[in-house]
Amino acid sequence: MREKILLIDGHSILNRAFYGLPDLTNSEGLHTNAIYGFLNILFKMMEEEKPDYLTVAFDLSAPTFRHKMYDAYKGTRRPMPQELRQQVPVMKDVLGAMGVPILSMEGYEADDLLGTIAKRSEAKGMDVTVLSGDRDLLQLATDHICIRIPKTKGGKTTIEDYFAKDVQEAYQLSPLQIIELKALMGDTADNIPGLPGVGEKTATKLLLEYGSVENAHAHAEEIKPNKAKNAFLEHYDLAVLSKDLATIRIDSPVEYDWETARIHDLYTQEAYEFFKELEFKNFLSRFEETGNTSKAEEHFxxxxxxxxxxxxxxxxxxxxxxxxxxxxxxxxxxxxxxxxxxxxxxxxxxxxxxxxxxxxxxxxxxxxxxxxxxxxxxxxxxxxxxxxxxxxxxxxxxxxxxxxxxxxxxxxxxxxxxxxxxxxxxxxxxxxxxxxxxxxxxxxxxxxxxxxxxxxxxxxxxxxxxxxxxxxxxxGMKKLYTDMEMPLLFTLSDMEKEGIRVNAEELKEYGEKLQVRIAELEKSIWQQAGEEFNINSPKQLGVILFEKLQMPGGKKTKTGYSTAADVLEKLAADYAIVSDILEYRQLTKLKSTYADGLAGYIDEGGRIHSTFNQTITATGRISSTEPNLQNIPVRTELGRLLRKVFIPQDGYVFLDADYSQIELRVLAHMSGDEKLIQAYREAQDIHRMTASQVFHIPFEEVTPLQRRNAKAVNFGIVYGISSFGLSQDLSITRKEAEQYIKNYFETYPKIKGFLDNLVQQAKDEGYVSTMFGRRRPVPELKSSNFMQRSFGERVAMNSPIQGTAADIIKIAMIQVSRRLKEENLKSRLILQIHDELLIETAEDEVEQVSAILEQEMKGAAELSVSLEIDMHTGKSWYEAK
DNA sequence: GAACTCACG
DNA sequence: ACGTACGTGAGTTCC
Structure with a gap:
């Protein structure tokens, strides 16, 4: 039986893996996706091929002769992103640990080394497999040399195999003619210029007729497409150069010893250590036979x-x-x-x-x-x-x-x-x-x-x-753990057990009313569209609106047209069908998520018990699931009506208290900006005050529009301001948004310094912190991707603010529930919605509980501005808000 | 299971 | 030049 050798084009496969997989990192922040992908395909090949020998070839980082020549033609190559570059040496180490020899040579590309070893191995009577993402290598294919090219199609990786006959079949050319093909058509990815104006089609045609670049040139005058003829006459030197560039050398003077390439056991102790370090859990089971697994089980x-x-x-x-x-x-x-x-x-x-x-x-x-x-x-x-x-x-x-x-x-x-x-x-x-x-x-x-x-x-x-x-x-988070999170855990547990009472009949009626209108809208929409289609399918809807009805503003998402609300709102004024669709969307959302969705969670006691998750959010907020009771509608009246079905048990009322602009107050305190602190001490209406100060107008003369703009800026600051985001929100130009921001920072000078400082801190330390020491790492700041880095900057600005507000209400929750218990009250904390607490309050305890909420929420933190709350009672959540 | 949309702070 | 506001969870469609 013939022996088998597997040769791998290291950089090519790493590169493919890097761009094909999501960005994995281990807990130390080392990027690992390319290595992971490489190993994945390596293991797959090992199982399929069962080769006797294995070698991986890498280019040396120094530019090779061929590339130098090319660079003269067309600038420099895009540099390898740092996230990939850092994985290359690790990859080599991992291969080394698995006993796989690495082949590199000054002045020779990996291609040349692969070509050389492939030919030598074939001559020794072996079957050769070359794994690469680069089609250039097809020129090496013979009856015994198979080029395997992984392809990703729709998330799945398939491998295309090319023996000589497969190349012939796919390209109508012999493997060696692939060189000629590249010489004519060029290859931007591989820095081969080719002939201008000659693509794959023309190149193939010419080769079928003339066989080679030289022969085609000899018959240049008879070449048919004029464009190609002229290219030959005027740029033949390019074709000659390209042919040289495209030719893989099979005579590299490299020393190679098959015995060192013979595969023994890839799953060595050393490799195991590497895999542990890289946190490739999925691969570790492969080491089981070597007895490397945890010893913990001995005690079980x-x-x-x-x-x-x-x-x-x-x-x-x-x-x-x-x-x-x-x-x-x-x-x-x-x-x-x-x-x-x-x-x-x-x-x-x-x-x-x-x-x-x-x-x-x-x-x-x-x-x-x-x-x-x-x-x-x-x-x-x-x-x-x-x-x-x-x-x-x-x-x-x-x-x-x-x-x-x-x-x-x-x-x-x-x-x-x-x-x-x-x-x-x-x-x-x-x-x-x-x-x-x-x-x-x-x-x-x-x-x-x-x-x-x-x-x-x-x-x-x-x-x-x-x-x-x-x-x-x-x-520095021991106190946070002991005095905040652990006590809160008990409070959250109590809240989950209490649940909230829901009027099931009323909820059902609410859903039925929605259904009547939904049916009407559906009919109307289909009628206006001239056909029945699934309105819930963005794909079908996009085709109806932007193709059939020819509305402007198509294309936006990767997969097709965007039909999101902000896109549709722009069209609603001109097209009746669009406003129907918007209403349909709103109603079906209310029906499926809330009317129908919540009904399934009502227990025998008529109450809904959510789960409050304490380990989900990046900022320290809690989240609510199954069902989510933190996103019950409130912004539209129709949605808000749903809150009428949330009711207290008999003899009780709801007491609802929410912080007034807690994040902005936190910002005022943390930044120490005197002007903003002063503004809070003087004004009821902070957005109006901001408008007055930023636009230099008397408080009384602020127009509603100016107030709205100032409010958007205030929000923007909390989110990690960007002129683009603000301009989107206010439908103004980026220039104008920039001016607003500039004015804002001039008005409140310390805020700019505070936010800049947060970004700097995140860059220096790798994380930002809340007032109470809660940390949020910001790894995005290290990214070489502009968008990711910008995101990191906004996160660095937002997290301490959002997180500190989250800390404050957590303290309030612990204190409120503690006092309800200590004072032997029947009233219970049942919901938290980020800046709002809902208490199911016994009717005879309303006064006492109001006082507790007032004291504990306001007193949860000592800031340089006061913490204010709004509080209401009601016989339903609708009334209490 | 990913993508899209939309409900909340 | 790049292409977004921060933080969540759930329902629906479609590959």
Missing amino acids: ATITDFAKAEELFALAQKKERVGLELLEEKGMILGLGLAYEEEGDLQVYGMLPQGFVTEAYLLDKAKMLCQQGNAVASLNVKAMLRHMDLDHHTAMFDAQIAAYLLNPLKSEYAYDDIAREYLGEMLPAKEDLLGKLSYSKAAAEKEEELAKSVCYMAYTALKARQPLLEALEAA
């Missing part, structure tokens, strides 16, 4: 026996610290993980409900451990609290919240990530153990693995506790 045991469970819980109770994970999904207890130290040895147990070890039993034991003063470490304390009531002062450690504070940008805080970052251990992820199964499904199908999962969770929570606390301390 699955407990099924009731007596043994009893014994272990009794032991655990005596421990000062335990790791405890109660795995729950949709109200069901699916398992319990328990970890503690026994005579210096870590013991970890997984238990699933079965036999005498019932759900209730596990719950009971978990609760006992929490209550008996063991400092319990868990990944998600609030999930555990769903099934038990604990005093707010119970000592608990929440690993996910700690990890969130340390890096709020992650989308999830899974145990394997926490273990990797804070313990330096690679644990099998949930997916490795359970595949794509949900926990509930795993409970039925993969019991052993599920038990292992809860072990890993309890193990990680317990072991990572100290490192996480130390990291919080080092980052």
Whole structure:
């Protein structure tokens, strides 16, 4: 049997991977997407080809002779972006660690080396595969040399294979004629000029007729398209040069020893370390046979026996610290993980409900451990609290919240990530153990693995506790964790349990009323369009409006026409169908998301229980899901009417209090700008005051338009001002927007300095902070992409403001709920909407609760401007707002 | 599952 | 020159 060699064009494949994959980084901020993509395709090739030899060729960074010649023709190449450049040496190191030889040579491109080794290997009787993204290499194809070119089509990578016959088939030319083809048509990507005006079509035609560049030239006078004829006559030198540029050398004087290229084991210990460092979790399972996986499992045991469970819980109770994970999904207890130290040895147990070890039993034991003063470490304390009531002062450690504070940008805080970052251990992820199964499904199908999962969770929570606390301390966020996030966790848990009462019948009627109008609009829209189509499909709608009805302003998104509201609003005045569509959109949104959507969440008690997420946002705000009760309509009257279905229980009213412009007040305080602080001390209407000061007009003479503009500028400042954004918002030119901003900064000079300082700080430290020390990393500032960098600047300006406001209301929430409890009131905090608190208030407690809200919200932070609130009562959320 | 749209602060 | 305002979650369509 013939031996096989795989030759890879290193830069070409890295380049492809870099542009084809989203921007991955490891926790140190090293970009890894190109390396990841390279390895992915390498492993795929290894499985498909099973080669005996493997070598990767790289260009040396110094420009080669051929490129120098070309540069004389057409400037310089675009430099490699820093995000890719930094991956090249790492890639070489990884290959080195896997025992793969790297081939480079001064004065020779990777192409030349690949060509040379391919031919030599063929001569030795081997089958050769060359992997590259570069079609130039097709000239090397023979019966035994196959060029493989990966192509990405619609997110999927397919590989095109070219032996000599495939080249012939695809191009009607022999492999060697590919050189001639390039010489004639050129290749901008590869810096080959070619003949002006000659493209692939003409070039192929000429070659089919004359066979080569030289022969075509010899018959130049008879060449048919005049354009090509003239090109030959006037620019033949270009074709000659191009041919030389396009020719891959197969006689490079490179030393090559096949034995060093022979593949032994790619999955070495050294490679494992690299993969860990790069955080390529998916690849680590490949190392399993080499015995490199975590040793944690040696301490694990699955407990099924009731007596043994009893014994272990009794032991655990005596421990000062335990790791405890109660795995729950949709109200069901699916398992319990328990970890503690026994005579210096870590013991970890997984238990699933079965036999005498019932759900209730596990719950009971978990609760006992929490209550008996063991400092319990868990990944998600609030999930555990769903099934038990604990005093707010119970000592608990929440690993996910700690990890969130340390890096709020992650989308999830899974145990394997926490273990990797804070313990330096690679644990099998949930997916490795359970595949794509949900926990509930795993409970039925993969019991052993599920038990292992809860072990890993309890193990990680317990072991990572100290490192996480130390990291919080080092980052100056220990207080934030202990005095803000952990107390808030209990408050949020209470809010989730309370829920909010909803009048189901009224909600249903609201939906039915909408449906009547929706049906009318649908008919009207179809009638005006002259056909029935799916109005909900932006694609179909775009075709109707911009093609069939020929409306102006088409094209905007990658996939077609934009039919977003701001586009349609511009057309609504001229086209009746468009205003119908806008109304249709509004109503169907209200119907599906709110009328129908919320109905599904009402429990037997007539209440809706949202989940308040504490580890989602980048800035420190909380978020609300299933359902989201932080985006209930209010801006339009029709939407606002929906709030009439949110009602307090009998004998209660709603008390709603929201901060007045908290972010702008935070800005005034943090910047220390005297003029803005003074403005707040004097004026009721800050936007009017801003207008008066920025436009230099008396307060009384500010027009509504001027006030509106000033308000937009105020918002813009908080969002991280840009003239473009402001001009969009106000429908003015960028120049005018620039002038507004300039005026604003002249009026409030310290604000400019404050914002500039935030950006500088983000660049220096890599993060910005709130008044309470909460951090937000801003990695975008390091990007070589202008847009990303600009985004980073706006984030640096906005996050401390939005985040400080979030901190303040968190403090208020903790204090308000504490006082409601301490003063033995029946009233309960039930919702938070970023700057607003909603209290279900007993009718006889309204006065007392109003006073509490007033004191605690205003007193949540000591700023150089006062914190003001607006407060209302009502028999529904509609009335109370 | 990504893209689009739209509800909120 | 580049092409956007900051922070979220959910429903629908379509590949």
